Amino acid sequence: MVAFVGLVLGVLVIAGIGSTVLTDHAARTQATQQLATEAKSLAGGAGQTQRLTSLRVLRVVKAVLRLEDARIVRVSASGAIISPIPAGLTSGDLEPGSLLQGDSVSGQDGALAFAAAPVALTLRARVQLRLEGVYAVVLTRDVGDVGPSLTYFLIAGAVALLLAALVAWQLSRRLASPLIEARDATARIAAGDLRSRVPVRAHDYAESLSLAHSINEMAQGLEEAQSRERHLLLSVSHDLRTPLTSIRGFAEAITDGAVEDTTHAAEVIVAESRRLERLVGDLLDLTKLEAKEMSISLRPTDIAEVVSVTAEGFRPLAERGGVQLTVRVPSGPPFHQQIDPDRLAQILANLIENALTFARTSVIVTLSGPDAGASPGVRSITVEDDGPGISAAELPRVFDRFYQADHGPNRKFGSGLGLAIVAELASAMGATVRAESPLNSTGGARFDLTIGPGAPPT
Numbered sequence: 001m002v003a004f005v006g007l008v009l010g011v012l013v014i015a016g017i018g019s020t021v022l023t024d025h026a027a028r029t030q031a032t033q034q035l036a037t038e039a040k041s042l043a044g045g046a047g048q049t050q051r052l053t054s055l056r057v058l059r060v061v062k063a064v065l066r067l068e069d070a071r072i073v074r075v076s077a078s079g080a081i082i083s084p085i086p087a088g089l090t091s092g093d094l095e096p097g098s099l100l101q102g103d104s105v106s107g108q109d110g111a112l113a114f115a116a117a118p119v120a121l122t123l124r125a126r127v128q129l130r131l132e133g134v135y136a137v138v139l140t141r142d143v144g145d146v147g148p149s150l151t152y153f154l155i156a157g158a159v160a161l162l163l164a165a166l167v168a169w170q171l172s173r174r175l176a177s178p179l180i181e182a183r184d185a186t187a188r189i190a191a192g193d194l195r196s197r198v199p200v201r202a203h204d205y206a207e208s209l210s211l212a213h214s215i216n217e218m219a220q221g222l223e224e225a226q227s228r229e230r231h232l233l234l235s236v237s238h239d240l241r242t243p244l245t246s247i248r249g250f251a252e253a254i255t256d257g258a259v260e261d262t263t264h265a266a267e268v269i270v271a272e273s274r275r276l277e278r279l280v281g282d283l284l285d286l287t288k289l290e291a292k293e294m295s296i297s298l299r300p301t302d303i304a305e306v307v308s309v310t311a312e313g314f315r316p317l318a319e320r321g322g323v324q325l326t327v328r329v330p331s332g333p334p335f336h337q338q339i340d341p342d343r344l345a346q347i348l349a350n351l352i353e354n355a356l357t358f359a360r361t362s363v364i365v366t367l368s369g370p371d372a373g374a375s376p377g378v379r380s381i382t383v384e385d386d387g388p389g390i391s392a393a394e395l396p397r398v399f400d401r402f403y404q405a406d407h408g409p410n411r412k413f414g415s416g417l418g419l420a421i422v423a424e425l426a427s428a429m430g431a432t433v434r435a436e437s438p439l440n441s442t443g444g445a446r447f448d449l450t451i452g453p454g455a456p457p458t
Contacts (some may be wrong), residue, residue: 116139246272358388380451429451
């Protein structure tokens with residue numbers, strides 16, 4: 001507000017001073033030109049001289065000129081003015097030498113504008129004596145000073161400043177209020193109040209609205225991140241507590257001699273230890289992926305071989321669960337793709353294990369070959385199960401960390417990190433993974449991993 005009013009004040013001062021000076025100069029110049037024209041007209045016209053041969057006429061003219069703020073003065077042949085001159089002028093202002101030569105004189109002396117035009121007067125006496133003298137018509141006009149103009153300027157300037165102050169006050173409120181609210185909201189967010197929001201008003205400026213929306217989106221993102229962090233801690237603590245409880249219980253029972261089948265107890269301890277190891281390993285993998293520290297070694301790889309070996313490793317698990325595992329790999333020469341075989345096997349293992357968890361009777365793993373209609377250099381691996389499927393509400397969350405569904409027929413406690421690792425690893429290798437469900441009226445789910453483009457087949 002101060003800057004705005006100061007700018008208006010500066011403009012008014014500069015404009016006022018400039019206008020006053022220019023107006024005063026124009027008024028003085030115009031008055032001087034008018035006086036010069038009038039003086040020449042009274043003297044008989046430009047370039048002509050008026051010869052008065054009658055003293056009586058001269059006296060009448062002098063009397064008339066006095067009524068019009070004018071005077072006739074006499075200039076001697078030596079250049080001295082021997083008649084009274086108008087108040088406010090000096091003999092030097094009238095330039096007697098120029099008048100003697102027949103030139104008109106005009107100018108300004110302070111607030112007084114003047115003009116003088118020479119008149120030649122010849123008087124002849126009866127005794128035939130010739131007396132010659134040079135007279136001049138002198139006109140003056142007081143053009144005043146800037147006092148009245150300055151008064152009007154000050155009044156107009158005061159009104160303009162008042163209006164500028166009112167406009168600046170309104171503008172400063174509209175500009176500063178959203179900024180103050182944004183500052184207060186960010187301070188509360190920094191203090192830990194992630195539910196704090198910046199008020200959004202439709203009449204605010206577009207820039208203020210954009211800032212408010214950005215801060216609110218940031219706060220929303222931080223709140224969601226905090227919620228995910230809490231969920232992460234709860235999930236990790238739950239997943240760690242359950243196997244630790246089993247391990248501790250069986251270990252104490254063995255120590256106390258309360259377990260008859262120690263072999264079974266040892267198997268439970270081993271299984272729960274592996275479960276803990278898997279959870280810790282998954283957490284470490286995700287941490288490395290986030291920090292871009294996961295080792296990814298891309299090299300020409302026979303994808304068909306990786307798919308076959310990885311899927312066949314789960315056949316015993318599928319048979320124990322009563323699930324038929326089908327692996328469909330196209331025949332023909334090996335197809336090499338730039339991929340990390342270990343990470344690809346890790347992705348496939350997580351997808352197949354997830355499918356076996358929810359499948360009712362079958363899991364199908366398919367690799368699309370060069371003749372399967374896929375784009376050149378792009379191959380797709382699908383893992384499909386006939387389980388209950390994924391609901392529309394759950395489908396967007398299947399790759400979230402610690403997301404777990406509890407309706408699989410072979411469901412066991414897991415870390416809920418498998419599919420999250422799949423998505424992160426696929427992204428790190430330039431591949432994509434997506435989920436599709438349901439596949440039919442009874443459910444079913446399909447996960448599609450797309451790889452490519454890579455090296456041409458060899």
